[in-house]
Amino acid sequence: MTSINKSASQVWAEIVSNKKVGAYHHMVFQVGELATHAKPGNFVAIAVGGSNSAMVLRRAFAIYRTFDRGVTGGLLEIVVAPHGAGSTWLTNQNPGFKVDLIAPLGTAFGIPTQPVRALLVGGGYGSAPLFGLSEVLKSRGCRVDMVLGASTAMKIYAPLDGKRSVSSLTIATEDGSTGITGKVTDVIPGIIEANSIDIIYSCGPMGMLEAINKISSEFGIMHQCAIEESMACGIGVCMTCVLPMKGEDGQIRMLRSCIDGPVVDGDNVVWGAKRVIPEGTWGAN
Amino acid sequence: MTSINKSASQVWAEIVSNKKVGAYHHMVFQVGELATHAKPGNFVAIAVGGSNSAMVLRRAFAIYRTFDRGVTGGLLEIVVAPHGAGSTWLTNQNPGFKVDLIAPLGTAFGIPTQPVRALLVGGGYGSAPLFGLSEVLKSRGCRVDMVLGASTAMKIYAPLDGKRSVSSLTIATEDGSTGITGKVTDVIPGIIEANSIDIIYSCGPMGMLEAINKISSEFGIMHQCAIEESMACGIGVCMTCVLPMKGEDGQIRMLRSCIDGPVVDGDNVVWGAKRVIPEGTWGAN
Amino acid sequence: MFNYQTKLGQAEFSNPIFTASGCAGSGKELSQFFDISELGAIVTKSIMLKPRSGRATPRMAETPSGMLNSIGLQGPGIDLFLENDIPWLRDQGATIVVSIAGESVEDYAVLARKLRAVSGISALEVNISCPNVENRGQVFACHPTTARAAIEAVRRNIGGELPIIAKLTPDVTSIVEIAEEVVAAGADGLALINTVLGMVIDTNTMRPKLAGKTGGLSGPAIRPVAVRAIYQVHSALPHVKILGMGGVASGRDAFELILAGASAVSVGTATFGNPTAVMQIKEELKNELISHGFDSLQEAVGYAHRSEGNI
Amino acid sequence: MFNYQTKLGQAEFSNPIFTASGCAGSGKELSQFFDISELGAIVTKSIMLKPRSGRATPRMAETPSGMLNSIGLQGPGIDLFLENDIPWLRDQGATIVVSIAGESVEDYAVLARKLRAVSGISALEVNISCPNVENRGQVFACHPTTARAAIEAVRRNIGGELPIIAKLTPDVTSIVEIAEEVVAAGADGLALINTVLGMVIDTNTMRPKLAGKTGGLSGPAIRPVAVRAIYQVHSALPHVKILGMGGVASGRDAFELILAGASAVSVGTATFGNPTAVMQIKEELKNELISHGFDSLQEAVGYAHRSEGNI
Numbered sequence A, B: 001m002t003s004i005n006k007s008a009s010q011v012w013a014e015i016v017s018n019k020k021v022g023a024y025h026h027m028v029f030q031v032g033e034l035a036t037h038a039k040p041g042n043f044v045a046i047a048v049g050g051s052n053s054a055m056v057l058r059r060a061f062a063i064y065r066t067f068d069r070g071v072t073g074g075l076l077e078i079v080v081a082p083h084g085a086g087s088t089w090l091t092n093q094n095p096g097f098k099v100d101l102i103a104p105l106g107t108a109f110g111i112p113t114q115p116v117r118a119l120l121v122g123g124g125y126g127s128a129p130l131f132g133l134s135e136v137l138k139s140r141g142c143r144v145d146m147v148l149g150a151s152t153a154m155k156i157y158a159p160l161d162g163k164r165s166v167s168s169l170t171i172a173t174e175d176g177s178t179g180i181t182g183k184v185t186d187v188i189p190g191i192i193e194a195n196s197i198d199i200i201y202s203c204g205p206m207g208m209l210e211a212i213n214k215i216s217s218e219f220g221i222m223h224q225c226a227i228e229e230s231m232a233c234g235i236g237v238c239m240t241c242v243l244p245m246k247g248e249d250g251q252i253r254m255l256r257s258c259i260d261g262p263v264v265d266g267d268n269v270v271w272g273a274k275r276v277i278p279e280g281t282w283g284a285n
Numbered sequence C, D: 001m002f003n004y005q006t007k008l009g010q011a012e013f014s015n016p017i018f019t020a021s022g023c024a025g026s027g028k029e030l031s032q033f034f035d036i037s038e039l040g041a042i043v044t045k046s047i048m049l050k051p052r053s054g055r056a057t058p059r060m061a062e063t064p065s066g067m068l069n070s071i072g073l074q075g076p077g078i079d080l081f082l083e084n085d086i087p088w089l090r091d092q093g094a095t096i097v098v099s100i101a102g103e104s105v106e107d108y109a110v111l112a113r114k115l116r117a118v119s120g121i122s123a124l125e126v127n128i129s130c131p132n133v134e135n136r137g138q139v140f141a142c143h144p145t146t147a148r149a150a151i152e153a154v155r156r157n158i159g160g161e162l163p164i165i166a167k168l169t170p171d172v173t174s175i176v177e178i179a180e181e182v183v184a185a186g187a188d189g190l191a192l193i194n195t196v197l198g199m200v201i202d203t204n205t206m207r208p209k210l211a212g213k214t215g216g217l218s219g220p221a222i223r224p225v226a227v228r229a230i231y232q233v234h235s236a237l238p239h240v241k242i243l244g245m246g247g248v249a250s251g252r253d254a255f256e257l258i259l260a261g262a263s264a265v266s267v268g269t270a271t272f273g274n275p276t277a278v279m280q281i282k283e284e285l286k287n288e289l290i291s292h293g294f295d296s297l298q299e300a301v302g303y304a305h306r307s308e309g310n311i
């Protein structure tokens, strides 16, 4: 046996609830025992389109949170943005419908052993996994600040109970429809300084993660980010989801974001390497 | 303009009802005005699988009957045997769901100008179009006898009000689970003789139609049958659904069963020509 | 004003959405559903010299996101076609592209001579994806020499005006090589792609589903193959106009072929699933083009090549 | 008792369901979902001489009933592979087919020499659908001479025992011609088919979606192409064992390839949609065979050919 995908299992998960929240759908699935294995940062892979679907690949979604409900089985929640065909199909399914779901997959956010001051930054639905993370960090005595950003208010996902789990919540929208007008990166430096942040956890579009990493580097603080690469399998067998990452030996390798990620150390990512293999990558020729 | 597909139109038809009857589903669609154009023998072509379906072709179903309901729009009914992926998908859709439907398509059963004695023979769901035909024939003063056959009782489709429209109904099943034990062809000769049948109308599997045509030829009576060929388009543009038919000039041609059929004159069909082009066919080489 | 016009060789078309050969009957069947004069062009079913029964049935099998067909070029032959179909289409005001197919080089020559004086035809699509009876039934378009011979025969016999669009099969080691040959032989444009050779075995009867055993695969399943072929050929022969086809079922799909290098797009299998597909695609493609900021179709042709340098 | 065993060359396998090369990782990733020793064989990702980063991203695009990939043979190179992957697979009790790929004829020779003494390998799959750097990047399997050269190099260097299965691309004018060449060159079996060359253009960015522009099309979309290729090659070379693949996602699909002439079936893309697909297919195929009255897998191999005479 190996440790890859080690707590993952495949289940027929019944949709327990599917509610529209702003631009997103908050969906709850009955997943049984596997809920107990999920950690903040892990993701699920769901088959879409039903039988005879022209879509042959699963779709990945960050786990928003899980509940262990004993004998009735655990619940797993995700936040879905209806985007293309697959996510739209999923958000159109009603409670009672069962989907083929694999979870938990991928790496989780690293939890510090010391009570640190953490800043959680989410872009769009990227906020979803941060609330569960915030609970864990709080239970470890960490202070948690949060910044959420999106193009517009409808795309800010910040449920009430989620908000309660953080010490401060700053919202930034590009059109100013809620919170301050601007990007998350406009406010992050101020918060880092004001609250003496030790570590940033982030989840959102690649461009945002890169911009955050620039800031964290400048401040010399840690940055763990959950990246979103196009995935065909989600379990490490296809090699489509790779991104160039620096290892401890300084060597750049093309690593799979589904099993060596999605949560990675921001400083290890070779940013801006879309459509090119960075020079010096292991095996580049 | 031409006369091909001349009263056909394409509509989003809402499913009004979907009930399991024996091995089949009786399905009712709200189709609006086009219901008024349908004649017994015509068929509908329905897109299956929803958006992002891997099934790119429509499925054809004989029209069971239509109702004109004035402003609320006409109704169109079909009887579906869940068989492969497409028909199974259709029978799984619930009332309220809308399907993309084209109707009426194809030829209709020819209605004699004189009051004749007609025998209607249906195999399996092939009975469906015969009840509407029976109504029309009765309204023209014809006597209508009916024989329905199937492998087993569950596959006999014979609703109560349908039964009422015929003078006699004989049922034959191969396993004897209802009616007499045997095939429709076992009883047809007796009925032809007893009731001095002038014309046979039939609908069902190709093998049954061929066997019936042998009998009608022996008795020298007319035989109109609705054939079921694999159709890609249903509207005459693809040439997949052809079958060899003798024309009035005695020439065999490969004719399209979707527009020159599905109802054809049994004596014109070159029977048993599956997987071969009959000798002498126009353009054979 | 958005300019939707396009050209293939010297022929001009009001818009780039055509029917695909063999997928629109004689035009009559579709005219119940829309006005066929609104098409960029109707491409007629490949017509041969003599009447032809086509292949035995079954002739089709549905496949995942596609279908196989083996119609075997059923048709009335060129004489009846010119007598019946062409006048009717002309009366409708349809823009006509005639597709021809032969079993020998001489067939192509004779077909071209029969068509040279016919009025109301905008272009000739030469289907060379047919078995060559003089060469062990090998498909013309599979070999540079036979592909060339068929197109040369048409070129020599067609006279000056009518643009020749050579229709190629993707079932070759190098479609660029074949494209170069037929262009050298006088083709003004290329139609890419014909169906991909496939087979379905019926697991109930345990034999090939089609009477003709193999058939041509079409529909969305082959769209990536069409895009690749168009892209490769447009790269190699940027000045040769391409009529693209293969799995187009939406304006987005048509746009994809245009970006790859097609100047016009034929819609085949999608019509079987939806008789008004061509008209919907015509509208959708226009909207795609406008929403991407193009003022004309022409600007978008092959854009996927040009933008590479920019990034 | 139903006999599910099969052979490819001299190698025997307990059942005919294999993973497809490049679609099962190192085996470790799937072992969480099922016991990989229950596979007919695990076919490893094509391994090259040296470590290889593969292509830049994006490397994949979903297509109707399929997907494009351009992984570019990312891998650790033969030495690390033999050091890490093989021992682990052997420890699991897995039946191993090693897939190799080279950029030159010499690469294939060296790879074969490195493998000849390795124990626990049942067969070698030789992926010759790779660009030949010595020949303008043309794919070995696209031309009879280069295909032959690569297989000969393996044959000469592998020693007596290990069966060689040559994996061919369908992107050729005649796959039978290539099959005949590689068999003449010493291949004991054939793997049919590798992916079909395709392209997707992202209509948002208006450029090819994959960083490598073109990619390989796989999944149910290409199944009819696989069935055709297997059928044609089995017709021409009935005594050569075929490992079939291409779009198999169910026992029915695997049965279709067996009927066409495959003695074993690899499952690729289906695993991405469903990690336990191979195990399900193994069960389903067995049930299909039994329900059609076969007492052994062998009786069904190529049955679609034999039954023709009977009707």
Ligand SMILES: Cc1cc2nc3c(=O)[nH]c(=O)nc-3n(C[C@H](O)[C@H](O)[C@H](O)COP(=O)(O)OP(=O)(O)OC[C@H]3O[C@@H](n4cnc5c(N)ncnc54)[C@H](O)[C@@H]3O)c2cc1C
Binding pocket: A043, A057, A058, A059, A060, A061, A062, A063, A078, A079, A080, A081, A082, A083, A084, A085, A086, A087, A088, A125, A128, A227, A228, A229, A230, A231, A232, A262, D061, D062
């Ligand atoms: C680790 C991970 C976590 C994710 N978490 C969420 C989440 O919490 N909520 C959410 O709404 N979405 C999430 N996504 C994106 C999601 O998986 C879908 O890709 C997205 O919903 C678009 O799929 P579609 O079928 O609607 O679009 P389509 O355009 O039909 O997708 C076509 C293909 O492209 C891929 N693709 C398209 N967009 C993306 C994208 N943004 N990221 C990765 N692949 C993409 C799809 O997976 C699919 O294979 C996540 C993706 C990853 C990899």
Ligand SMILES: Cc1cc2nc3c(=O)[nH]c(=O)nc-3n(C[C@H](O)[C@H](O)[C@H](O)COP(=O)(O)OP(=O)(O)OC[C@H]3O[C@@H](n4cnc5c(N)ncnc54)[C@H](O)[C@@H]3O)c2cc1C
Binding pocket: B043, B057, B058, B059, B060, B061, B062, B063, B078, B079, B080, B081, B082, B083, B084, B085, B086, B087, B088, B125, B126, B128, B227, B228, B229, B230, B231, B232, B262, C061, C062
């Ligand atoms: C004129 C006509 C009238 C019909 N009337 C009825 C009816 O009243 N009730 C009913 O249940 N079915 C009827 N059928 C059959 C129906 O159209 C479907 O083909 C059948 O339900 C199987 O489709 P599927 O998707 O379930 O099977 P699949 O096996 O998934 O179908 C695959 C392909 O094969 C074709 N096919 C499969 N079986 C048949 C068949 N028996 N006849 C023609 N094509 C077939 C399908 O159309 C499809 O293109 C009729 C067919 C025709 C041509």
Ligand SMILES: Cc1cc2nc3c(=O)[nH]c(=O)nc-3n(C[C@H](O)[C@H](O)[C@H](O)COP(=O)(O)O)c2cc1C
Binding pocket: B238, B239, C020, C021, C022, C023, C045, C046, C069, C071, C073, C099, C127, C167, C193, C194, C195, C217, C218, C219, C220, C222, C245, C246, C247, C248, C266, C267, C268, C269, C270
């Ligand atoms: C039923 C059918 C019949 C066809 N007949 C012809 C034909 O006569 N001549 C021809 O050049 N192509 C013919 N084709 C190929 C189409 O014109 C087109 O090239 C191919 O189907 C790919 O486009 P599509 O995926 O939009 O169907 C036919 C295709 C189908 C499906």
Ligand SMILES: Cc1cc2nc3c(=O)[nH]c(=O)nc-3n(C[C@H](O)[C@H](O)[C@H](O)COP(=O)(O)O)c2cc1C
Binding pocket: A238, A239, D020, D021, D022, D023, D045, D046, D069, D071, D073, D099, D127, D167, D193, D194, D195, D216, D217, D218, D219, D220, D222, D245, D246, D247, D248, D266, D267, D268, D269, D270
């Ligand atoms: C992501 C991916 C990677 C692949 N890598 C290889 C490879 O390394 N070597 C090889 O011979 N084939 C490779 N293939 C081809 C498959 O082994 C198989 O031949 C093809 O995908 C068709 O089968 P499928 O439709 O079941 O996927 C790869 C296919 C995919 C989708």
Ligand code: FES
Binding pocket: A230, A231, A232, A233, A234, A235, A236, A237, A238, A239, A240, A241, A242, A256, A257, A258, A259
């Ligand atoms: S998605 Fe397949 S390896 Fe990561």
Ligand code: FES
Binding pocket: B230, B231, B232, B233, B234, B235, B236, B237, B238, B239, B240, B241, B242, B256, B257, B258, B259
């Ligand atoms: S089904 Fe297309 S012509 Fe009849």
